[in-house]
Amino acid sequence: MSLVKQLWLAITLVMLSAFGISLVVNVYSSRQYLEQQLQIKNIDNATSLALSLSQMEKDPPTLELMVSSQFDIGHYRFIRIVAPSGQTLIEKNYEGKAVDVPQWFVNLIPLRVQNGQALIQEGWKQYGTLTLASHDQYAYKSLWDGTRQLLIWFLLGGLLTGLLGMTLLRFITRPLLDVVAQAQALAERRFKTVNEPRTPELRAVTRAMNHMVGLLKTMFAEEAQRLETLRDRVNHDAVTGLANREYFLSQLGEIMSGEQHGSTGSLVIIRLDDLNKLNDKLGHQGADRLLRSLGDLLHDGQQDYAGRLKGGEFAVVYPSQDSAAQAAQTLHARLLQDWLPQWQAKCPDLFHLVAVRYQRHQSLGELLAQADQALAQAQAKGQNNWHAPEEGSNKLTIPAEQWRSLLTDAIRVGRLSLAWFPVVKGAQGQLLHREGSLRLQTETAAPLLTAGDFLPMAAKLKLTAPIDLEVVRMALNGLRGSSGDMAVNLSSESITDFSFRNQLGELLQAQPALRVRLLFEVPEFGVARHFEAFQDLTQRLKSLGCRVGIKYFGQNFLESGKLASLGLDYIKVDPGYVRGIGSHSGNQEFLTGLCTMAHTLGMLVIAAGVEQGQDLALLEKLGFDGMTGPGVRRTDQV
Amino acid sequence: MRNLNLYLLTMLSALAGHLPVRLISLVLAAGLGWTLAQPGLDRLQLLAQQRYGQPATETVISWRHMLEESRALPDDEKLKAVNQFFNRRIRFNADQAVWGMPDYWATPLEFIGRAQGDCEDFAIAKYISLLMLGVPNDKLRLIYVRARFGGSLILNTEAHMVLGYYVDPAGDPIILDSLLNSIRPAAARTDLTPIFSFNSQGLWVPGAPNLGADPTARLSRWRDVLDRIKIDGIQL
Numbered sequence: 053m054s055l056v057k058q059l060w061l062a063i064t065l066v067m068l069s070a071f072g073i074s075l076v077v078n079v080y081s082s083r084q085y086l087e088q089q090l091q092i093k094n095i096d097n098a099t100s101l102a103l104s105l106s107q108m109e110k111d112p113p114t115l116e117l118m119v120s121s122q123f124d125i126g127h128y129r130f131i132r133i134v135a136p137s138g139q140t141l142i143e144k145n146y147e148g149k150a151v152d153v154p155q156w157f158v159n160l161i162p163l164r165v166q167n168g169q170a171l172i173q174e175g176w177k178q179y180g181t182l183t184l185a186s187h188d189q190y191a192y193k194s195l196w197d198g199t200r201q202l203l204i205w206f207l208l209g210g211l212l213t214g215l216l217g218m219t220l221l222r223f224i225t226r227p228l229l230d231v232v233a234q235a236q237a238l239a240e241r242r243f244k245t246v247n248e249p250r251t252p253e254l255r256a257v258t259r260a261m262n263h264m265v266g267l268l269k270t271m272f273a274e275e276a277q278r279l280e281t282l283r284d285r286v287n288h289d290a291v292t293g294l295a296n297r298e299y300f301l302s303q304l305g306e307i308m309s310g311e312q313h314g315s316t317g318s319l320v321i322i323r324l325d326d327l328n329k330l331n332d333k334l335g336h337q338g339a340d341r342l343l344r345s346l347g348d349l350l351h352d353g354q355q356d357y358a359g360r361l362k363g364g365e366f367a368v369v370y371p372s373q374d375s376a377a378q379a380a381q382t383l384h385a386r387l388l389q390d391w392l393p394q395w396q397a398k399c400p401d402l403f404h405l406v407a408v409r410y411q412r413h414q415s416l417g418e419l420l421a422q423a424d425q426a427l428a429q430a431q432a433k434g435q436n437n438w439h440a441p442e443e444g445s446n447k448l449t450i451p452a453e454q455w456r457s458l459l460t461d462a463i464r465v466g467r468l469s470l471a472w473f474p475v476v477k478g479a480q481g482q483l484l485h486r487e488g489s490l491r492l493q494t495e496t497a498a499p500l501l502t503a504g505d506f507l508p509m510a511a512k513l514k515l516t517a518p519i520d521l522e523v524v525r526m527a528l529n530g531l532r533g534s535s536g537d538m539a540v541n542l543s544s545e546s547i548t549d550f551s552f553r554n555q556l557g558e559l560l561q562a563q564p565a566l567r568v569r570l571l572f573e574v575p576e577f578g579v580a581r582h583f584e585a586f587q588d589l590t591q592r593l594k595s596l597g598c599r600v601g602i603k604y605f606g607q608n609f610l611e612s613g614k615l616a617s618l619g620l621d622y623i624k625v626d627p628g629y630v631r632g633i634g635s636h637s638g639n640q641e642f643l644t645g646l647c648t649m650a651h652t653l654g655m656l657v658i659a660a661g662v663e664q665g666q667d668l669a670l671l672e673k674l675g676f677d678g679m680t681g682p683g684v685r686r687t688d689q690v
Numbered sequence: 691m692r693n694l695n696l697y698l699l700t701m702l703s704a705l706a707g708h709l710p711v712r713l714i715s716l717v718l719a720a721g722l723g724w725t726l727a728q729p730g731l732d733r734l735q736l737l738a739q740q741r742y743g744q745p746a747t748e749t750v751i752s753w754r755h756m757l758e759e760s761r762a763l764p765d766d767e768k769l770k771a772v773n774q775f776f777n778r779r780i781r782f783n784a785d786q787a788v789w790g791m792p793d794y795w796a797t798p799l800e801f802i803g804r805a806q807g808d809c810e811d812f813a814i815a816k817y818i819s820l821l822m823l824g825v826p827n828d829k830l831r832l833i834y835v836r837a838r839f840g841g842s843l844i845l846n847t848e849a850h851m852v853l854g855y856y857v858d859p860a861g862d863p864i865i866l867d868s869l870l871n872s873i874r875p876a877a878a879r880t881d882l883t884p885i886f887s888f889n890s891q892g893l894w895v896p897g898a899p900n901l902g903a904d905p906t907a908r909l910s911r912w913r914d915v916l917d918r919i920k921i922d923g924i925q926l
Contacts, residue, residue, distance in 0.1 A: 097894075
C-alpha cells in the first residue's frame with residue numbers, strides 16, 4: 053500500500069474514533085443530564101403535590117380533582133396514591149405513545165429514572181404514599197434529535213476534515229513525490245538535482261541524493277574533460293587547433309560518402325608557399341602566430357569543416373556548396389580582408405588557393421589528385437590568387453521555388469520512402485534494429501535522392517516537420533508488417549517546432565503496441581543547438597515508451613555536461629572516429645573511454661560508418677554495443 | 691470475625707506511626723469487644739477522632755455500644771434507648787450558634803462531633819440510628835410540626851421537627867422529641883400540629899448506586915444530608 057494511502061487510512065481511523073468517541077460521550081452526557089432533570093422533577097413534584105394534599109380535606113372528589121388537574125395539565129406517565137394498607141386509592145396512567153423515536157434507540161440508550169415518592173399526612177395519621185413518574189418520551193425525543201443532529205454535524209465535519217486532509221496531504225507529500233521522482237530518475241540513470249523540501253527528514257534525503265548526483269556529475273565532467281583532451285590531442289593539430297590530416301581525411305570521406313550531406317560539395321585547399329622561408333622571415337614564433345591566425349579564420353565557418361593537411365597546406369570542405377568557384381571566391385575574399393593585411397608587409401607572396409568539386413562516392417585519392425593538379429595550375433595565376441577548374445554540367449540544379457512544390461507533392465503523393473540499414477550487435481551480426489534513411493524520388497524513374505540532397509533545402513523552406521511526421525508514419529507502417537525494432541531520424545529543425553512535438557506525440561499515442569519498437573535519433577549538432585527542445589522531446593518520447601538516441605555523436609558532446617540529465621538510450625558515434633580505427637591507436641583510446649562513460653550513464657554505444665568487416669571485432673573489444681555501416685553484414689537477413 | 695481481626699490488624703499497622711492517643715483509643719476500642727463491627731463505623735469513628743478529638747470519639751464508641759446493646763431489643767425499647775442516648779448527651783442549640791448559618795442539617799457524625807444541634811439534627815440522628823437497628827423505614831417519619839410554647843395565655847408558635855414511629859400504619863404515631871425525654875403518643879402532644887412528613891423512601895433505595903454520583907443531590911437539603919451520611923460511613 054502506498055504511503056499516501058496508509059496516511060489516509062490512519063487519518064480516517066483517527067477521525068472516526070475521535071468522532072465516534074465524542075458522539076458516544078455526548079449522547080451519554082445528554083442522557084445523564086436528562087435523567088437528572090427527570091429525577092428532580094419527579095421528586096419535587098411528588099413532594100409538592102403530597103404537601104398540598106396533606107393540608108387538605110381528602111374527600112374522594114377533591115382528591116380526584118387535585119390529582120387529575122396535576123396529571124392532565126402536567127407531563128406524567130402515572131400518578132398513584134397507595135394507602136398504608138396497600139390499597140390503591142387513586143391511579144392515573146398516560147396511555148398515548150406520542151413521539152416517533154425508534155424502539156431500537158430506546159432500547160440502546162434507556163433512561164433510568166426513579167419515581168418520585170412522597171408521603172401524605174392526615175393529621176398525625178398517614179394517609180398514603182404518593183408515587184409519580186414524569187413522561188420520558190420528550191426526553192427520548194430530544195436525545196434522539198440531538199444524536200441525529202450530532203451525527204449530521206460529524207458527517208459534515210468529517211467531509212470538511214477529509215477535504216482539508218486531502219489538501220494538506222498533497223502539500224505534505226509533494227516534496228516526497230519529488231524525492232521519489234529523483235530516485236526513479238537515478239534508477240533510469242538520469243542524474244538531476246531537485247530543490248530541497250522544507251520537511252527536515254526529506255531534506256536530509258534530498259540533500260544526500262543531490263550530493264550524490266553532484267558527485268556523479270563532477271565525475272562525469274572530469275571524465276568528459278579527460279576524453280575531450282584526449283580527442284583534441286589525437287585528432288587535432290597542436291598549433292592551429294584544426295583537425296589533423298588523418299582526422300580531416302576521415303571526416304571528408306564521411307562527408308563525401310555519407311547521407312548527412314548532399315551528393316556534391318567543394319573542397320578548398322590553401323597552400324602557404326614555403327614554410328621554411330616564413331620561419332626565416334618571421335621567426336619560429338612569428339610563423340606559428342601566422343598559422344594560428346589562419347587556423348582561427350578557417351575554424352570560423354558554420355557548415356564547413358577545416359583541417360591542416362601538412363605543414364603549410366590547409367583544407368576546408370563545404371559539403372553543401374556545389375560550385376567550387378564560388379567556394380574559392382568566398383574564402384579568398386575573407387582571407388584578403390581579415391588575414392592577409394596583417395602579414396602582407398613581411399611576406400607579400402603568401403599563398404595559393406584552389407577549389408575542386410567532388411561527387412558522392414568519388415574516391416578520396418582521385419579528389420586529392422585533382423586538387424594537386426589545380427594547385428599546379430594556380431601557380432600560373434600568381435601569388436595570393438585563387439583557381440577553380442571548370443566544372444562539369446552533370447549536376448542537379450533545381451530552383452528553390454520548384455523545390456517547395458516538389459517536396460510538398462512528394463509528401464502528398466508518397467514519393468518519400470525509407471531505405472533500411474541494419475544495426476547489428478557485435479561481430480556475430482545479431483540484429484539490434486534497422487535504421488531508416490530517407491529517400492526521395494522527384495519523378496517516376498528518376499534516380500533516388502538521399503536525405504542529404506534535399507533535406508538542407510527542406511530545412512530552408514521549413515518543410516522538415518511534415519517530412520519527419522511522414523517518416524514516422526512510414527516507420528509505423530513498416531513496423532506493422534515486420535518484426536524487430538526500427539530507428540528513424542528527426543531533423544534538428546523539426547524538434548524546435550512545438551506543434552511538431554505535439555503532433556508526433558498524438559501520432560504515437562494512437563499506436564501503443566508499435567511505438568515501443570520505435571527509436572528516434574537526432575543529430576548531435578541539433579541537440580547542442582536546441583537543447584531545451586530536445587530535452588522536452590526526449591521526456592515525451594520516453595514517457596510513451598519510445599527510445600531516444602543521438603546521432604553523429606562525438607563532435608561537440610563534451611562541451612555540454614547535460615548529457616547526464618537526459619536519460620538517453622543510445623548514442624551513434626560519428627563515423628569520423630570510426631573510419632580506419634584499426635590503425636588509429638589514439639582514437640581507440642578515446643572511444644574506449646567514451647564507451648565506458650556512456651555505459652555508466654546507461655546508454656548503448658553504436659559505431660556508425662563501419663567500412664571494413666575486420667573492424668567489427670576491434671570495435672566490439674573497444675566496448676561498442678552495436679555497429680552499422682557499409683562493412684556490416686547481417687547474419688539474419690530478412 | 692476473621693475479617694474483623696484482619697481489618698484491625700491492617701488499621702493498626704497503618705496507624706503505627708501516628709499519634710499515640712489514637713493508637714491507645716483504638717486498642718481501647720478493640721478491648722471493648724466490638725461485635726457491631728462495620729468497616730463503615732470504624733471509618734466514622736476515625737473521622738470523629740480526626741475532626742473532633744477524643745470526647746467525640748468516646749461518644750461515638752458509646753453510641754456504637756448503645757446500638758450493639760439495643761440490637762436484640764423490641765422496637766419500643768430501641769426507641770427509648772436511642773431517644774435517651776441523644777437527648778442526654780447532646781445539647782440543644784440553634785444552627786446559627788453551632789454552624790454559623792441559619793439552617794443546617796447535620797449528619798449524625800457532625801451532630802455527635804459538635805455534641806450540640808437543633809431539632810432536625812436530633813430527628814435525623816435518631817432516625818438513622820433506628821434504621822441501623824433494623825426498625826423498618828416505613829414505620830418512621832420525620833414530621834414537620836408547628837409547636838406551641840409557654841402557658842395557655844401567651845401563645846408562642848415555632849417550626850419544629852420530630853421523629854414519629856407508627857406502631858400501626860393506620861394509627862397515630864408515637865413521638866420522639868428533642869425537647870422531651872419521654873416518648874409520648876401523638877394524641878398526648880396537643881402542643882404539636884403536624885404539617886408534613888417524609889422519610890428516605892424512594893430516595894435511599896438499598897443497593898441503589900450512591901447518590902453522590904448525582905450532583906443534583908447537593909441541591910436538596912434532605913438528599914444532601916442522606917448523601918453525606920453515606921460518605922461518613924453509615925451503611926444501611
